[in-house]
Amino acid sequence: MPYIFNEDNIREIRESNDIVDIISQHIALKRTGSNFVGLCPFHNEKTPSFSVSPSKQMYHCFGCGAGGDVIAFIMEYSKLDFVEALKLLAERANIVLDEKGTNVNTKKEKEKNMLYSLNKEAARYYFNNLTKDKTALKYLYDRGIQDKTIRTYGLGYSNNSWDDIYTFLKSKGYSEIDIEKAGLIIKHRDGNRYYDRFRGRVMFPIIDVRGRIIGFGGRVVRDGQPKYLNSPDTTVFSKGYNLYGLNIAKKYSRDKILLVEGYMDVISLYQYGINYCVASLGTALTLNQSKLLKRYSNDIYICYDSDNAGLSAADRALDVLREENINAKVILLPTGKDPDDFIKENGRERFENLFKDSYNYLDFKINFYRKKYDLNTVEGKVSFTTDISSMLKNIKSPIELDAYVKKVSQETNISVDAIKEEINHNRDSYVNSVIKDKYINVNYRNNNKYNILPVKYNLESGHLMAEKKLLYFIINDKNIYNHIKDRFRPEDFLNHVYRRAADITYELYNSGEKINSEKIAIHFEGEELEKLKEVFNLKLDFDEEEKFKAVEDYIKKIYYYELKIKKNDIKEQIAEIQNNKARIKGDVEKLIKQLCMEIIEIDKELKLQQ
Secondary structure, three states: OOOOOOHHHHHHHHHHHOOOHHHHOOOOEEEEEEEEEEEEOOOOOOOOOEEEEEOOOOEEEEEOOOEEEEHHHHHHHHOHHHHHHHHHHHHHHHOOOOOEEOOOOHHHHHHHHHHHHHHHOOOOOOOHHHOHHHHHHHHHHHHHHHHHHHHOOOEEOOOOOOHHHHHHHOOOOHHHHHHEEEEEEEEEEOOOOOEEOOOOEEEEEEEEEOOEEEEHHHHHHHOOOOOOOEEEOOOOOOOHOOEHHHHHHHHOOOOOOOEEEOOOHHHHHHOOOOOOEEOOOOOOOHHHHHHHOOOOOOOEEEEEOOHHHHHHHHHHHHHHHHHOEEEEEEOOOOOOOOHHHHHHHHHHHHHHHHHOOOHHHHHHHHHHHHHOOOOHHHHHHHHHHHHHHHHHOOOOHHHHHHHHHHHHHHHHOOOOHHHHHHHHHHHHHHHOOOOOOHHHHHHHHHHHOOOOEEEEOOOOOOHHHHHHHHHHHHOOHHEEEEEEOOOOOOOOOOHHHHHHHHHHHHHHHHHHHHHHHHHHOOOOHHHHHHHHHHOOOOOOOOHHHHHHHHHHHHHHHHHHHHHHHHHHHHHHHHHHHHHHHHHOOOOOOHHHHHOOOOOOOHHHHHHOOO
C-alpha cells in the first residue's frame, strides 16, 4: 500500500520551511532586489544563474532549468524520494506527519526513533569522554587530527570500563533491551548481566544521509583486539547499506566521490581539502552501497591500500560498481602506502594529481592479472589471456577492442588472431549459457531492496523443503556453514527469500558475528517474514553424523533441480534457433549440435544425481 498524505499537512510542512533558509544551508545566497541568487548546486557554473524567490517560495536555475519548491529542492539536492524529503522537512519543523493508509509498522517506526535518540545520547557521551582522556586525544593528535575535525565528525572515546555506556544510558531512562538493540551492550553468557561492546576505543559515529546516528565504529587505542570494531546490524543500521562519511561528502561534490577503506583515511583526506571521501564499513563493497553511491555521483574513484589485500578489494569493488553501470576508476598508490600516509607525506596537490593517472576498469584488470599470473610460463599466459578475453567480449567499439587485443598480445606474445578467436568463443559461450534472469519475475524488482529475484518456475515441493532445511542448518550450525561455504553460495538458493536470508547469514558469519534469527528477521517483513519464520520454526533432530549426511542430500536435491531447469532452458534455445535460422549468422546446425551435446551431458549428471 502506498503512502497517502493529507494535503493540508503537506502545505503546512512546505510553509513551515522557508525556502531561503533551507537552500542557504547548502549554498551561499546573495540578495539581489526581491530575490536571492547563487551558484547552482546542480551543474558547474562560474556566474550565478540560480535564483530563489522568497515571495513565491520557489527556486529556478536559468542555466540548467532545475526548479521547484522546497520539497523539490531537498529531493534533488539530497537525492531523496518524496516521502523521505517530506519526513525530513516535517522533523525539521517539528510537525507530526499525518500518514493515512500507509504500510508503515508503527511499532517498528517507534523503535527506530528510539534508537536514533539513544545513539545520539551515546555519541554525545563519547564526545565528552574524549576531552578527558589524554591517551585517546594523543592518539588522534599524533595522527594529525585537529580539534575542528574531531567536532565535524563527532569523534569520541569509550572508557575502558565494562559498564560505562550501560550505566550512562540507564540513567537517561533507556532499558537494557533498548541498549542491547542498539548494539552498545552484550548480554553475558550467564544471561544475568550485560557488558559494554566498545571499551577503550576511539569512537566514530556512523551517520546516515539524513544526519541520524545509526551506529558506531571503534578503534582500539591501547593494546587489544580486534583493532577495529563496528556496531552489529540493528533495526536502523546495516553495514552493507551505508557508507562512512557520505553525510559530509554529499555536501561538497557533485562530479566525483572517492572511495577509501577506513575511517582515518576519510578524516585525514578531509583535513587536506579532499572532502568528497567515503568508506565502506569494514566489509567488501556491496551492491547496495554502490546503489547508494550512484545517487550522488556516477564517477567513483577507488583508492585502497597498495598491498595485495587492498588491490584484491579494489578488483572486487570495480566489479560491483560495474554492475550499476558506474564509471569507476582505481587510483594506485606507491607500494606500502595508504591514502592517509600518502597525503601527509606529499600534500593535496600531489594526491589530486593521482586522479589523472587512475586506471579504468580494463586497464586495472590487465595490470592486476598481470601480477596475478606468471607470464613467463605457458600456463600463466593462457590463464591471463583467458581471463582478460572474457572481459573484452563486452566491448562494443571495434577500435577500442582492437587496442586492447594488441595490448594483451604485447603482454603475452600470443597472436592477435588467437586472442580474437578466444573472445569470440567467450561470446558464444555467454550466449549459450543459462541466463538466470530467464527464471525470474521481473515485476518483483521494484519492491525488492536486496535485488535478489524470485524464481519464475513453480518450485517442486521436495526442492523447496530441501532449501528450507539446508538454510535452517546454515543459520543454526557454524560447522555446517564452514563445511559447505566454498561450494554452496547464497545465489545457489532458487527461492528468493531463502537466497536473501542466506546472503545476510553468510555476511554475518564473515564479519565474525554470532548468528541468531532476530539479526536476520529485521531485514524482512510481511509475507517474506512469515516465509522465513517457517525456517526458524523447524524442528530437526539429527545426531552429528546424520546432520552432515542430510545436508549433502539437500544440496544434491537442489543441484538436481537446477540441472532440470538448465536442460529446459537449452531446449528453449534450440527451439528458438530453429525458428529463426534465416536471421542467425554462422553454422546453425553446428550450434544446435553443441546444445544437444550439452543436454546429453546434463542427462548424464542427472542420472548420477538420482
